[in-house]
Amino acid sequence: MGQVLHLKRLPSMLLCSHLITYFFRNSKMASLINSFKHVFISLLFLCAHDMLQVMAKWPKGGSTRFYDFKVQMLKVTKLCHARNIVTINQMYPGPVVYAQEDDRLIIKLTNETPYNASIHWHGVRQILSCWSDGPSYITQCPVQSGQTFTYEFTLIKQKGTLFWHAHFSWLRASVYGEYWNKDLVQLERNVLASGGPAPVAEAYTINGHPGPNYNCSENDVYQINVVPGKTYMLRLIGALLHMECFFSIANHKLTIVEADGEYTKPLTTDHVMLGPGQTLNVLVTTDQKIGRYSMAMGPYMSGQNVTIQNITAIAYFQYLGASPHSVAFPASLLPRFDDNLAVKTVMDGLKSLEVGNVPKEIDTNLFFTIGFNVNKCNSKTPKQNCQGSNGGVMAASMNNNSFIKPKISLLQAYYDHINGYFTEDFPGSPLKFYDFVNGPNSAPNDTGSTNGTRTKVIEYGSRVQLILQDTGTVTTENHPIHFHGYSFYVVGYGSGNYNPQTATFNLVDPPYMNTIGVPVGGWAAIRFVADNPGVWFMHCHLEVHMTWGLGVALIVKNGQGPMETLPHPPADMPRC
Ligand SMILES: [Cu+2]
DSSP states (O other), X not given: OBEEEEEOSSSOEEEEEOSSXXXXXXXXXXXXXXXXXXXXXXXXXOOOSTHHHHHHTSOSOOOEEEEEEEXXXXXXXETTEEEEEEEETTBSSOOOEEEOTTOEEEEEEEEOSSSOBOEEEETOOOTTOGGGSOOBTTTBXXXXXXXXXXXXXXXXXXXXXXXXXXXXXXXXXGGSSEEOSSOHHHHHHHHXXXXXXXXXXXXEOBTTBXXXXXXXXXXXXXXXEEOTTOXXXXXXXXXXXXXXXXXXXXXXXXXXXXETTEEEEEEEESOEEEOTTOEEEEEEEOOSOSSEEEEXXXXXXXXXXXXXXXXXXXXXXXXXXXXXXXXXBOOTTOOOTTOHHHHHHHHHHOOBSXXXXXXXXXXXXXXXXXXXXXXXXXXXXXXXXXXXXXXXXXXXXXXXXXXXXXXXXXXXXXXXXXXXXXXXXXXXXXXSOOOXXXXXXXXXXXOOOEEEOBEEEEOTTOEEEEEEEEOOXXXXXXXXXXXXXXXXXXXXXXXXXXXXXXXXXXXXXXXXXXXXXXXXXXXXXXXXXXXXXXXXXXXXXXXXXXXXXXEEEEEEOOOSSGGGSOOOOOTTOOOO
16 A cells, blocks of 8 residues: 655645555645645543653644544456556545654554555654554554554654555555556465565556557547646655656756755756655656646666566646647656766755764664575475576565564564574674675675674664665665665765765755665665654665565664653553
8 A cells, every 4th residue: 555644844744655656646836735735633632651741842733633444355447457456545546644843753553454564654754652653563463453553653753745545465565556467476376485576567557547558458548638837746656666756847846845854955857767665755847838748657677687667657737728639748858768968967966955963972883784695405306496597586684684673663672581582693783794785796606695684783872874875786786775664865876885084974954855866886875863762664665676585673772861762562462
């Protein structure tokens, strides 16, 4: 399930649930703000644990908003193929959640499907509410068929467009920008069993619609009606599963004003690239001649020899007064699928609107490699199970460890001191330094990874710098690395192997993000203060890479007193 979470200081925060790649709202800033007047629900909030004490110290003025999320099957027909997909409230894309900065959200999830489910509130910092973060087997057991769980968290100092999505198996696809004719849970099992790569999606979609370029999809097109001479704000959400994508509107410029729910200096561009989980608010002025213009979404793939869906999803940007049958101006501005420079150029221009509170001194220096592995085949039926490079099994890793999800909630195991489910020996830097970008590459002999549920423990309040370094085993590739429970300053990035002697950092106004596309064959440096206790997943948001093990859990210890201590778990935590 995917959705948008949108927070604004004046208007409000909007948590949209969307399946899509992009979510769109209204016109001029002023009218936009007016359009977000929602009904406030005032209720006494009953709270069991120390949260009451904690909340008393939070800024006043927040309302409490209630949502009912029922996980339900919905029959849809797309591309001449009918199938049942997993949705929230039988909506595809899912429901929008609206809230204001500092509001409290209470969202009751009831699972009425045969599948397991959990919801991650992507970009919500979950200050002292790690229990409601949502990733299955990390902060909770999945909500089983027929069960309920209530997520509760406060949007402390957050505003902008964020995004909710399923965090069990590959189910977020069905509230997502890629469309599959297959059962996603079965598909994940099949891909894992094969040891090989994932097949490509049948289509990309914009707000659930593939558009006219696909077979049997001529009339399944999303359309926005616009008035000439206005400025519109579009909320773009990378609601993708295994792909990153470019987006553009024919003949129109996009001015980025917000990234990952944080204001940026205005940056005008012909196109943007969104990795899965990334959000961008862009302004578009309807200053072209009256007509119908294509909005286009197509693949960005920086890896070598990767099979991709290369058909572009199209939606219409339709001016008032244009004939409904007028020819759409083609979106000629989409970069080629392998245009790395197009991605870098936008990233180079992305700066925080205001001077940030970037940590200048560092207590904890971390260095994680990210990339692929090929492990040796151990199967008696290699043709079925070892379809990776040279008859090996595909994997992915951080610091050469492929993360294995535990059988119970990692947070529960940590909180209750239950032994045997995880270790605390994830290395803070690679065990071996070598030319990361260029080798080794003779799969599967020298390309293997270790595996385990390894965690890295961080002291409360540490000022952390983390270098993320792409590796070239199998192929280099841009990996969108997402960190739960935190945003971080992207202080630097570059190509090749990270070299502290030559790397240049921006410590003044770097973008403050929750997902960073680490440049293909390059590195990125991020900084944050570890001031939110809990167990926080850091992983590649390309789903199949995460499935192969590209992730790690960071444990941030408690500090002093209730404001720095994770409260008790809610009474209705699901059981595994
Ligand atoms: Cu990845």
